[in-house]
Amino acid sequence: MEFIYYFGDVFAPISFLLLLVGTIGGLILGATPGLSPTMAVALLIPFTFHLEAVQGLILLGAAYTSTVAGGAVSAILLKIPGAPANIATTLDGHTMAKKGEGARALQLSFLASAVGGIFGVLLLIFLTPLLAKWALAFGPSHLFWLAILGVTIIGSLDSASVVKGLLSGCIGLWLATIGFDDIMGAQRFIFHPSLGGGINIIAALIGLFAIPQVLTMFAKGRRNDNIEVIEVKKHAIGDAVRELFSRKRAMAIGTSVGSIIGLIPGVGGQIAGLVAYDQTKKFSSEREKFGTGHSEGVIAAESANNAMVGPSLVPLLTLSIPGSPTAAVLLGGLLIHGIFPGTDLFDNHPDVAWTFINSMLIGQVLMCLFGLYVAGLAAKVAQVPQCVMAAVVLGLSVFGAYSVQSSMGDVYVMASLGVMMFFLERFGFSAAPLVLGLILGPIAEANFIQGSMIANATDGMGTYFLGGALNLVLIAIVIASIAYSVVMELRQNRAQNAEVTA
Amino acid sequence: MSRAQHIVPSGIVFAVGCWIAWVSFTQQPAEAFLFPRLISAAFVALAGWTFVKALLGWSKVGSGVSRTMALNLAPGLIVSLIYVFWLAKALGFYTATTLAFFVLLSLYDPAPHNEAKTWIKRAIITACFIAVMYGVFGLLLKVYTPREILF
Numbered sequence: 001m002e003f004i005y006y007f008g009d010v011f012a013p014i015s016f017l018l019l020l021v022g023t024i025g026g027l028i029l030g031a032t033p034g035l036s037p038t039m040a041v042a043l044l045i046p047f048t049f050h051l052e053a054v055q056g057l058i059l060l061g062a063a064y065t066s067t068v069a070g071g072a073v074s075a076i077l078l079k080i081p082g083a084p085a086n087i088a089t090t091l092d093g094h095t096m097a098k099k100g101e102g103a104r105a106l107q108l109s110f111l112a113s114a115v116g117g118i119f120g121v122l123l124l125i126f127l128t129p130l131l132a133k134w135a136l137a138f139g140p141s142h143l144f145w146l147a148i149l150g151v152t153i154i155g156s157l158d159s160a161s162v163v164k165g166l167l168s169g170c171i172g173l174w175l176a177t178i179g180f181d182d183i184m185g186a187q188r189f190i191f192h193p194s195l196g197g198g199i200n201i202i203a204a205l206i207g208l209f210a211i212p213q214v215l216t217m218f219a220k221g222r223r224n225d226n227i228e229v230i231e232v233k234k235h236a237i238g239d240a241v242r243e244l245f246s247r248k249r250a251m252a253i254g255t256s257v258g259s260i261i262g263l264i265p266g267v268g269g270q271i272a273g274l275v276a277y278d279q280t281k282k283f284s285s286e287r288e289k290f291g292t293g294h295s296e297g298v299i300a301a302e303s304a305n306n307a308m309v310g311p312s313l314v315p316l317l318t319l320s321i322p323g324s325p326t327a328a329v330l331l332g333g334l335l336i337h338g339i340f341p342g343t344d345l346f347d348n349h350p351d352v353a354w355t356f357i358n359s360m361l362i363g364q365v366l367m368c369l370f371g372l373y374v375a376g377l378a379a380k381v382a383q384v385p386q387c388v389m390a391a392v393v394l395g396l397s398v399f400g401a402y403s404v405q406s407s408m409g410d411v412y413v414m415a416s417l418g419v420m421m422f423f424l425e426r427f428g429f430s431a432a433p434l435v436l437g438l439i440l441g442p443i444a445e446a447n448f449i450q451g452s453m454i455a456n457a458t459d460g461m462g463t464y465f466l467g468g469a470l471n472l473v474l475i476a477i478v479i480a481s482i483a484y485s486v487v488m489e490l491r492q493n494r495a496q497n498a499e500v501t502a
Numbered sequence: 503m504s505r506a507q508h509i510v511p512s513g514i515v516f517a518v519g520c521w522i523a524w525v526s527f528t529q530q531p532a533e534a535f536l537f538p539r540l541i542s543a544a545f546v547a548l549a550g551w552t553f554v555k556a557l558l559g560w561s562k563v564g565s566g567v568s569r570t571m572a573l574n575l576a577p578g579l580i581v582s583l584i585y586v587f588w589l590a591k592a593l594g595f596y597t598a599t600t601l602a603f604f605v606l607l608s609l610y611d612p613a614p615h616n617e618a619k620t621w622i623k624r625a626i627i628t629a630c631f632i633a634v635m636y637g638v639f640g641l642l643l644k645v646y647t648p649r650e651i652l653f
Contacts (some may be wrong), residue, residue: 052645115609163555167515167548173541174522189525218578220573222612224535357644388627394582398599399591399635401598403645408591413588426567427511445537452536 008352010362017056019359022062022114023366027374028368030070032389037067037083038325042209044392045202045333046400053337053349055357060333062130064326067109069113070303070374070460072441076298077085086307088273092290092297099293107240108370110293110301114368116243116255116303117465120310121361123259127311131318132346140451141465143320145474147444150321152478154328155433156485164428166482172437173444175199175417177317181426183449201332203401204417204438208431209486211418212398235424237372247299250280252302258307260386265312276304310360316354317341320443325432331439336404505565508556512549520550577609577638579599596640604628 009015022044041060048056071082076093089109138146151173155165178189179198190196223346244251257276280300281290281387290297315321318343322328333342339345344352401414403484421431455464465471523542526535555561567575585602593601604624613620639645 047643066593165550167545167552168549170519170541170545171515174538174545175542177538181534184531184534186529186531186540188529188534214582215579218582218610219572219575221570222610289563374576378596385611387612389605390610391577392631393584393605394606395599395603395631395635398586399595399639399645399647402595402647403639403643406646408648411586411590415583419583423511426565427508428561447539448537449533 002129002350003354003358007358009351010058010212010359012181015055015355015359017368018055019062019363021117022059023066023363024370024374026063026066026365027070027073027094030067030219031073032082035065036209036213036452037071037322038329039209039213039379039393040067041326041329041333042205043127043396043400045205046336046403049202049331049336049404053339054352054355056333057330057352058359060330061360063357065306065309065360066328066367066371068261068309069110069117069302069371071283072109072113072258072298072302073106073371076109077102085273085308086103086301088277088301088304089298091277091301093301094294095293098375104240104295105298106246107237108298110239110252110368110371111244112206112251112299112303113306114256115251115263115370116305116307117364117367118256118361119305120259120262121357121364122310124310124317124360125220125357127314130312132343134318138319138449138470140454141468141475142470143443143448144451144465145471145478146213146321147440147447148320149474149478149481150315151433151436151444153321153481154325154436156482158348160430161428162482162485162489165430165433168429168431169433169437172434172439173439173441175204175434176438177445182446190475192409192412193438194412195410199413200401200404200407200410200421200439200450201418201439202336203414204399204402205329205332205435206397207414207416207418208216208421208435209325210393211415212422212425212431214390214394214397215419215422217386220386221421223386243295244299247296249283250299253280254303258304259311261304262308262311267451272304272308273301276300286458306364315404317345320440322439323434328432328435328439334339335439349470365419366438390426404499415485504566505561506557508559508561509553512552512556512561516546516553519545522546578621581605581653582607584612591648593648596636596649600628600632603631604620 010019026037026040030037041063043489044060046062048059051059068083071086072089072093074080074082075086075089076097078140079090079094081087081090087209093105095111096102151169152166155167155169156162176199178195180186180190180196181188211474227301252278257279258272261275263484276299277290277297280288280296284296286294286296308324312322312324312327316331316339320331322331333340334345339349339352349415353469398411399420404410421429421434423430451464452461453459458464459467466475519542522538523546526538526542531534552561579600585598587597589602592598607624607627608615608621611620611624613623615621639647
């Protein structure tokens, strides 16, 4: 119950102001199609560099929570999911809006998001210290395998092709080795002076997540999207609250599915929303109404995608394995302040850890309160032409990358990685495993070197890295995640071939 | 997407992988390249497999770059690269950003170019954006950006 002790810190004037800014800004950014939660959080990181660690994390946490919920606004009013996590919301939410029930759909969506989100953060509060204590038993070989597990699990589950996902992870791990070696001081892969200090993680995050989105908007050309926003008529909030509690089954399925999926690294909100929607439909007595503007569909999808936010941070805060690309960006936010997740975070920086987690709890309530009022404004922002959005994101990326170390080298690195990622994505590679490789690379290398020193003095490399129960369990999970993805990919290819033949 | 569109990028990635492996296994001190050797071995194996798949026509993932897409992208990409790699330092951040922002808006805004109202709107949006950037980075965060001409 240590978290209660730090509750008051969230209400410190600057912290609370940042929580408000993050929540409202996140709702608006989340509602804007083309701006993913990961990109929104990546663009905010340079601002956190100028803040104290806890204040920076409050801003990032609030933005993460509310961008996921804000995506429902454009899903309901524009039929464009603000983020992949809101795809399932579109199915019934937009139909409700077309029937003139847009306000009811929005109210239910924000209320369900808050309930799911609060449950998810409570899970984070109670699971994290237990796992963090367990992480104490981890030696260098286990930490090395954990870092590799983080890269392979996202590489295999988050990519359309397992091989290209793992290759993206390898590219990230290699990029992490650029610069001077920590132990011998040797130069590695420095083919330009701006790479002398290695690749700056913030510049890389901005480049890998923001620049491909900018170029994707350019690639659409001079297009007039003519997005039509459905007008929102008034609806009593009390009725929405009563309806939410009368749909307990949808709420319970959405929240539990979201929480469980959130705990699995690499799976993400999109799957959480779709699985919750599907399961609620299966167990509903009104399953024929799904897809025709049924409130249970909105409640299940939105409670699930927000319930996964808290649990997705459990592997990050305890074992340094980000559960999602956005969690990987948050890890970058922690590392720039010299804070390492795991026991270090809870033993040496409990104020940072608990104030951040508590702020996410309060952020859920604020997101619900403001979401209902900001929805109209957010839908208008979603109509901003793509060309303006692309130019704004490009300008913000350049200033953001420069502001961290006042270095033009970081701007060049940001732009080069961004252009490279845009083209790699067109050929089936993905940014998430590459970022994970870049972030977890130094952790993997430090533990590999430390482990090899211990191994050379004791049983040898093979026994040290491949022996022991915990090592074997971690290796088995690495192999299982890759094997599962290979089987799924082969099945998908076979189904596609069968379709083509038919 | 044509087979060539799979072969060229996977060939480039494979070549980069081979170069990393060559550097990792030939440079000294060996201890500093222990981890890069491990990574490069996996890199070459995966990149090699991707390249072979592309050569045999088994690659199916990815949407590639169509001609229309390339034509749409080219002006924006060129302006962005000139802005980042040359203008930002040569003219100063704020002047370069103003120019790049206005040019990008003019290139991609679907509104007709022959109306004065459109140009005024673009100029106002650009001015507002630069004012916000100056307020946030120049005044609030006190980031000292390169300033060469004017601002």
